[in-house]
Amino acid sequence: MSAKTTGETFRRALSAATRALADRPGLKVSFGPERPHVSGDEAHLKAPPPRLAPDDVAVLRGQADGLAMRLRFHNTDLHRSHAPSGMIARAVYDRLEQTRVEVLGARMMAGVRDNLAQALDRHCREIGLDRVSEPGDVPLAEALSLRARERMAGEPVPSTARRALD
Secondary structure, three states: OOHHHHHHHHHHHHHHHHHHHHOOOOOEEEEEOOOOEEEOOEEEEEOOOOOOOHHHHHHHHHHHHHHHHHHHHOOHHHHHHHOOOOHHHHHHHHHHHHHHHHHHHHHHOHHHHHHHHHHHHHHHHHOOHHHOOOHHHOOHHHHHHHHHHHHHHOOOOOHHHHHHHO
16 A cells, blocks of 8 residues: 555544544544644644654544544533633633543543543653753643643653653
């Protein structure tokens, strides 16, 4: 099977899984260079690299699962009505909401839990939490999200984030 065929098969499978997990059979799914997000009735996922490594597969699945959990468990109107106005407070509020919906999905499905863990590990490395020398250097939204996930899920934070919370 060519790399192009493998990539297309992966995109189709990821799209179908996102629709199923979100419980939205008619959801449009597109792929691009940007971070995963929802715009109207369309889910935008990060495009897989031309050559998929096993770590990339798990991370992309985790990102898609996180987006699907947001679509499934998040109430936009309720969230908006209680959102704080300050920039830092809003970042914390939004990050904790994403943590909440991901923990709900992780509790329901072991595969989702594993995929989300891989995506979180990569996220922590990408933002440098594995290289933090002082806990005060960690963005508040990230630190609170990690602690909340640890408490809600009953699982330790990834090793890549441990130094950030010590």
